[in-house]
Amino acid sequence: xxxxxxxxxxxxxxxxxxxxxxxxxxxxxxxxxxxxxxxxxxxxxxxxxxxxxxxxxxxxxxxxxxxxxxxxxxxxxxxxxxxxxxxxxxxxxxxxxxxxxxxxxxxxxxxxxxxxxxxxxxxxxxxxxxxxxxxxxxxxxxxxxxxxxxxxxxxxxxxxxxxxxxxxxxxxxxxxxxxxxxxxxxxxxxxxxxxxxxxxxxxxxxxxxxxxxxxxxxxxxx
Amino acid sequence: xxxxxxxxxxxxxxxxxxxxxxxxxxxxxxxxxxxxxxxxxxxxxxxxxxxxxxxxxxxxxxxxxxxxxxxxxxxxxxxxxxxxxxxxxxxxxxxxxxxxxxxxxxxxxxxxxxxxxxxxxxxxxxxxxxxxxxxxxxxxxxxxxxxxxxxxxxxxxxxxxxxxxxxxxxxxxxxxxxxxxxxxxxxxxxxxxxxxxxxxxxxxxxxxxxxxxxxxxxxxxx
Numbered sequence: 151x152x153x154x155x156x157x158x159x160x161x162x163x164x165x166x167x168x169x170x171x172x173x174x175x176x177x178x179x180x181x182x183x184x185x186x187x188x189x190x191x192x193x194x195x196x197x198x199x200x201x202x203x204x205x206x207x208x209x210x211x212x213x214x215x216x217x218x219x220x221x222x223x224x225x226x227x228x229x230x231x232x233x234x235x236x237x238x239x240x241x242x243x244x245x246x247x248x249x250x251x252x253x254x255x256x257x258x259x260x261x262x263x264x265x266x267x268x269x270x271x272x273x274x275x276x277x278x279x280x281x282x283x284x285x286x287x288x289x290x291x292x293x294x295x296x297x298x299x300x301x302x303x304x305x306x307x308x309x310x311x312x313x314x315x316x317x318x319x320x321x322x323x324x325x326x327x328x329x330x331x332x333x334x335x336x337x338x339x340x341x342x343x344x345x346x347x348x349x350x351x352x353x354x355x356x357x358x359x360x361x362x363x364x365x366x367x368x369x370x371x372x
Numbered sequence: 373x374x375x376x377x378x379x380x381x382x383x384x385x386x387x388x389x390x391x392x393x394x395x396x397x398x399x400x401x402x403x404x405x406x407x408x409x410x411x412x413x414x415x416x417x418x419x420x421x422x423x424x425x426x427x428x429x430x431x432x433x434x435x436x437x438x439x440x441x442x443x444x445x446x447x448x449x450x451x452x453x454x455x456x457x458x459x460x461x462x463x464x465x466x467x468x469x470x471x472x473x474x475x476x477x478x479x480x481x482x483x484x485x486x487x488x489x490x491x492x493x494x495x496x497x498x499x500x501x502x503x504x505x506x507x508x509x510x511x512x513x514x515x516x517x518x519x520x521x522x523x524x525x526x527x528x529x530x531x532x533x534x535x536x537x538x539x540x541x542x543x544x545x546x547x548x549x550x551x552x553x554x555x556x557x558x559x560x561x562x563x564x565x566x567x568x569x570x571x572x573x574x575x576x577x578x579x580x581x582x583x584x585x586x587x588x589x590x591x592x593x594x
Contacts, residue, residue, distance in 0.1 A: 319545070334559075
């Protein structure tokens with residue numbers, strides 16, 4: 151029987167691998183939107199089952215480790231955190247899929263606005279995702295904190311996209327459906343940021359034993 | 373030391389209690405929207421921390437039971453399911469809170485459409501929520517299956533709300549922001565339905581050992 155630490159390392163690797171798939175899905179879905187690239191959007195949609203299978207595999211691995219190793223204290227918290235992070239990653243995959251679907255519905259529509267805020271939001275949430283996973287595997291609470299700080303910036307960018315699109319719609323009702331699609335894309339990116347924030351909160355809890363969920367504002371001003 | 377079965381019963385009770393808070397939040401937020409009742413919306417927002425505290429309490433209870441009881445097989449699956457369900461309930465609470473916020477922003481705006489589909493969606497997702505929690509505490513996979521079947525109906529209602537609002541916006545751009553608020557309310561209700569579906573899938577997995585996540589369509593046609 152292998153050592154528990156090796157099994158935990160395997161779990162970390164799988165979570166990172168899943169994080170990689172999910173990060174790629176975000177990247178591709180946003181590129182599909184910006185470059186009106188149908189193939190890329192379809193790749194994201196086609197690859198979603200991979201992410202879903204990976205979620206079930208990781209769930210199975212954690213449940214097996216809980217049963218076989220009967221961990222306590224930190225190891226137990228680590229495994230329950232892994233379950234949550236796995237769930238957050240799968241939902242991020244879902245959101246990237248939604249963006250890919252919106253990009254398909256926008257495919258034959260001229261772009262309603264110059265695309266600057268949406269790629270900015272996308273690269274911000276991608277970097278949040280990479281950081282929170284790094285923070286998890288390296289038990290780095292400071293890095294996790296930086297993710298918590300980015301959440302407000304994502305919200306600001308989303309507000310900017312929203313009010314700009316509203317103005318465009320008011321001037322030209324013919325772009326309504328396309329503009330609403332873009333509002334949903336911004337909302338999906340914001341929610342990806344929320345999931346990265348959830349993961350970062352789990353990491354802080356794991357490392358410091360402080361539950362920062364539901365009062366992130368205190369954390370941010372600390 | 374108390375028996376494990378008593379502790380599991382306590383966990384069930386807490387999850388039901390949390391489910392009750394969350395169901396009340398949905399009910400109130402939608403009534404606040406329909407009746408333009410500011411007090412009710414503010415109650416939902418004021419009570420959200422209760423739901424968040426309850427989530428942390430249930431997480432703590434499950435982690436303690438995992439550590440102290442070192443459960444295996446079905447008991448272990450039950451506890452990991454409880455963690456997920458707890459998380460879904462907290463997110464439903466968040467979504468009810470979003471609806472309450474939208475209802476505040478719609479407070480002084482004349483209703484943009486006769487409100488029939490949104491209350492229909494609300495009562496459907498409320499009943500899905502009650503059923504999936506019932507199914508969980510009674511290990512009733514058949515009841516959980518009925519929840520999976522309702523998900524498509526929620527999506528249909530959401531599509532109806534969406535296309536009706538789009539028409540209204542095209543006729544009268546002055547209602548744009550109000551109509552977009554309502555599109556988001558419908559989207560929030562749809563997501564509440566998705567979370568109830570997640571819970572129902574966890575119950576089927578728990579009772580039958582079959583993972584119906586990510587291929588619910590097969591389940592539905594079975």
